[in-house]
Amino acid sequence: MSIISISGLTVDLGNQRILDGVDLDVDAGEWINVIGPNGAGKTTMLRSLLGTVEHTGTVELDGTRPTKPIERARRLAYVPQSPVIPGGMLVGDYVLLGRTPHRGVFDRDSNTDCNVAMDVLTRLDLAAFTMREVGSLSGGERQRVVLARALAQQADIVLLDEPTTALDLGHQQEVLDLVESLRRDRGLTVVATLHDLTLAARYGDRIAVLSGGRIVETGSPSAVLTAATIAEHFGATVRIIDDPDGPVIVPTTGVPQ
């Protein structure tokens, strides 16, 4: 059975239909990248999984529909595209926020909570940062701290919304490599949205194209990322270079020579 099963997911914001009957199944342990043009509804789709946006249709996790935020939070960890970084909050405290679904609203952090947070911080090479303020870190460090908070949740599904935005190439690679190694170690299921199609082809098993409020194609990177598909849904003219690690998408100038 699929770990995530989405069917007929429809979201209206104001008078505008953002998602119009999305169907998607994700297998346990799989990494799926959702791609699509700006405004296609990628973030809205992740928010529907989190239950933070009103929707119709069904979202099931292991065949059941979670209703309370805390039930979802124990299954789904979320790395938003632009996380809110609270002023003055220390890295250690920020990562401990990830333990919220495992303790009562009024409970203090248990030893287990602190150990899990410290473990994640160590794993992400952030142990030296625990007493630093999150707001004082560089973009790459901050992204790792946000990822650390999500991992401290110990959810089996991680939702990443444009995790590489605002990162240079080296840090993009670092973050995605880290997710990949954690996926292997812990059997995480990863649903990510990515703008960089070549990166989307390198990392993950499958690509789903979200366009016009629906999933229009899913499949392996080399099957989905064709010049024709990209032209149709992104309005871009590209050349695809086959590389052993997956297709490389090269934009060609739209101006005739």
Added chain:
Amino acid sequence: MTDTSAAGIGEEPLQVARLGPGALVAGLVAVVGAMVIGMALGPVDISPKLIVYELLDDLPLIELDSGLSAQRVAIIEQIRLPRVVLGFLVGATLSVSGAAYQGAFRNPLADPYLLGIAAGAGLGATLAITQDWGDGGGFTDPVPLAAFGGALVAVVLSYTAGHIGGRSTASLVLAGVAVASFLTAAQTYVLQANSDAFREVYAWILGRIATSGWSEVVLMVPYFLLAAGIVFRYRRALDVLAVGDEEAQALGLEPRKIRAIVVLAASLGAAAAVSVSGLIGFVGIIVPHAVRLAFGASHRVLIPLSILFGGAFMVLADLAARTVVEPAELPIGVVTAFFGAPFFVLVLRTSRRSVW
């Protein structure tokens, strides 16, 4: 991985924001010190040492002879002690309410009067004063009752109007602005129609920690306990709300429900404080910010220390209010701003923390 990982799980304890014993002791010392000084100084000066003896003597199992005359004991126990206790309760409630509002709305400018409490209480008090709703003292004094009622009406109106306009915190804040403007307009109209009451209303608005024995303290205690207790209980949830509603919900909380509980508890406390002491401004903003700058922004530290330092600050402000121009009294709202503002600028300039 670097050698930090070699240390293994659990060997290095995670260092996080906690209320350290030093900060807690500093807060308690401030409270006790402010209260003893507040009781020592006045038209009749009494030695702080003898005051401490006299109060300890009142405790069970302690026998101490202060040697004070019965008249001085009465000054301490029936006039000054209730006044410093009320000052503590009002200051503590206003600061903890301010800290709660700032956390719940994620807005550094939020104060306990954000949802129209000041305007509502002002209208209530103005009506009670101008319409001659009786002249009882203590429990039956109509002015605090009307102020309390007006403040609660304002909060209910703001919450109702805010929900009509959407469910964001911004719509709630804007509803508060609208409700406050409306109630202020109504209050101004009532006052204009009864201009002979102008002085009395104005004096009430500027605030005064005035007591007639212990009755105001008895009135205030349950609201202080309710507001401070609930906000304290939700201090960890307020830390989670700092990442915004969407992420807080993704972390398993129900942010709107938590905000409603915290804001209503804080409002109830602020309404009670306003009803016994008038519209004392500034405390709900300045004390929590000074605590953040000095001790850190985590609500686990901020909430308990706002209670202690807010209470101590108000006791000292009241002391200044009644001694600076003896035998007359300054309005306490004037004192809190006049001494509080320069102090806050000092804290702002010396702090290296970035808390917002």
